[in-house]
Amino acid sequence: xxxxxxxxxxxxxxxxxxxxxxxxxxxxxxxxxxxxxxxxxxxxxxxxxxxxxxxxxxxxxxxxxxxxxxxxxxxxxxxxxxxxxxxxxxxxxxxxxxxxxxxxxxxxxxxxxxxxxxxxxxxxxxxxxxxxxxxxxxxxxxxxxxxxxxxxxxxxxxxxxxxxxxxxxxxxxxxxxxxxxxxxxxxxxxxxxxxxxxxxxxx
Amino acid sequence: xxxxxxxxxxxxxxxxxxxxxxxxxxxxxxxxxxxxxxxxxxxxxxxxxxxxxxxxxxxxxxxxxxxxxxxxxxxxxxxxxxxxxxxxxxxxxxxxxxxxxxxxxxxxxxxxxxxxxxxxxxxxxxxxxxxxxxxxxxxxxxxxxxxxxxxxxxxxxxxxxxxxxxxxxxxxxxxxxxxxxxxxxxxxxxxxxxxxxxxxxxxxxxxxxxxxxxxxxxxxxxxxxxxxxxxxxxxx
Numbered sequence: 001x002x003x004x005x006x007x008x009x010x011x012x013x014x015x016x017x018x019x020x021x022x023x024x025x026x027x028x029x030x031x032x033x034x035x036x037x038x039x040x041x042x043x044x045x046x047x048x049x050x051x052x053x054x055x056x057x058x059x060x061x062x063x064x065x066x067x068x069x070x071x072x073x074x075x076x077x078x079x080x081x082x083x084x085x086x087x088x089x090x091x092x093x094x095x096x097x098x099x100x101x102x103x104x105x106x107x108x109x110x111x112x113x114x115x116x117x118x119x120x121x122x123x124x125x126x127x128x129x130x131x132x133x134x135x136x137x138x139x140x141x142x143x144x145x146x147x148x149x150x151x152x153x154x155x156x157x158x159x160x161x162x163x164x165x166x167x168x169x170x171x172x173x174x175x176x177x178x179x180x181x182x183x184x185x186x187x188x189x190x191x192x193x194x195x196x197x198x199x200x201x202x203x
Numbered sequence: 204x205x206x207x208x209x210x211x212x213x214x215x216x217x218x219x220x221x222x223x224x225x226x227x228x229x230x231x232x233x234x235x236x237x238x239x240x241x242x243x244x245x246x247x248x249x250x251x252x253x254x255x256x257x258x259x260x261x262x263x264x265x266x267x268x269x270x271x272x273x274x275x276x277x278x279x280x281x282x283x284x285x286x287x288x289x290x291x292x293x294x295x296x297x298x299x300x301x302x303x304x305x306x307x308x309x310x311x312x313x314x315x316x317x318x319x320x321x322x323x324x325x326x327x328x329x330x331x332x333x334x335x336x337x338x339x340x341x342x343x344x345x346x347x348x349x350x351x352x353x354x355x356x357x358x359x360x361x362x363x364x365x366x367x368x369x370x371x372x373x374x375x376x377x378x379x380x381x382x383x384x385x386x387x388x389x390x391x392x393x394x395x396x397x398x399x400x401x402x403x404x405x406x407x408x409x410x411x412x413x414x415x416x417x418x419x420x421x422x423x424x425x426x427x428x429x430x431x432x433x434x435x436x437x438x439x
Contacts, residue, residue, distance in 0.1 A: 019282035021275060028274060033265035040264055053266045054273060061278050129260055132253040151251065152258040156220065168221065176211050183246050186253075 009074035017064045028057055031075055035082045041148045042086045044137040052085045079163055083145070090141050135185040143178030150175055204233040209240045214247050378425050378434035382408035391428040396421060396438060407435060 007026070015023035032053055039049035056078055059066065067077050136147060149160035150171070161171045204213065204226075213230035216222055222230075234241045380386065402416030425434040 019286070021278055021282075024278050025271065025275065028271055032270070036266040037261055037264050040261060050266055050270055054270050057270075057274050058277060061274060061281055125256070128253050129257055132250070132257050136254075136257070147254075151254045152261070154258065158220075172212070172219070172221075175215075179214060179247060179250075180210070183243075183250055186250055 010069045013060075013064055013067060013074065016060070024061065027060070027074070031078050032057070034075070035078060038079065038148065038153065039082055039086055041136070041152050042141075042144060043089055044133065048089050052082055052089065055085050056081045076162065080165070083163070087141060131186060131189045134189055135182050138185050139178055139181055143174050143181060146171055146174035147178040147182060204229040206233075206237060206240055209233045209237070210243065213240065214244055377436040378423070379409075379436060380434045381432060384433050389425070392433065393426045395424045395426055395432075397424060404435070407432060409435065 007023075009027065009030070012023040012027045016027065035056055036049050036053045039052040040046060043049055043052070059081060060078070067074055071077070136144060136152075139147060145164055146160065149155050149163055150157065153160075155163065157168050157171050157175075161168045164171060209230055212219065212222060212226065213233060216227045216230040234244050398419055398421050400416065401418045401420050402411055402413075404420075404422070405411040405416075421438045423436045423438050424432040425436075427433045
């Protein structure tokens, strides 16, 4: 690791404010992946996630002084900005839960084929992944955020509450509702093929 | 623990750091007794495994390189623009400062030239012939004379300090009227200090000691408004 990569965010940000492009690139590389993953898991859309990450860093390019070190880490600040962008995106658009589309263009996240899986097992894994992803994306935004933060990002309740800007009790209650809805949706999605085959059998 | 409580806090009791050990034990106890809640917990554990798999699948996801490229372009454009704006601002201020400087220097020069002009007006050096009509002894009077020409009442008796400049006093009492000249109004008269050979005094009608006629002397001439000397005095 180069010495420059060890520099603190606020030091890099000061350099960014003076027009240091390399400092900006370091900051970007340090934070982009986490923001992209969060946006991707929340929106289920790679293009939207890309757009959101770009918007967040564009804000940093245009006005690096918006970040106040006294109010927390740069990571948390960027996360907050990304969260607002995600919520706006979700308000504008209906959730994208089309599994087929993701399968065809390959832009959506999928299961990585690991050694030791037969094609049948791999197909089953992939189907399960698509189901859970569809179930997560089908959750209302606030419950989805709680599930993404606590179950996918694996943050503690306190960290998730900090990110979402709400009390821990609220996160716990949202997570409780989110889990219940998620289980119901999974159940429903798993039943769909069975119902379809039953319908085909009755015809 | 009741089923509602178990659903709220029991499903994830092992992970929730805010729960006490007693609450965790109560949740475990309830799950072992209630088949419905035990089934719910199993379902949730299965869902969690799938969530873990989904998290794992997207763990290495990151924004494509084109995002960084676009941001870098935007960054360069942003800072190039602001740099150019700053340079323009500096240039504008520099030009303004230069303009002010030029203005101040011009004004000072103008003032200086005005003052010099006024001073020249007052101190204009002239070659004077004490009496052109009687200029028989021209060689003696072709001296370059420094002149303090002024109204005697306004004459500054203090020498102005310029080397070679002769300054006459304004005291009219020491003057001797030249022969044949009537006393006149001295309001418009001027005093000229001249250097001449003593012999030239003869041309003004004054008696001259022939033995000392070649001596250079300095005299003040009181010149009337007709330009002719009216009176003379030997300056000290």
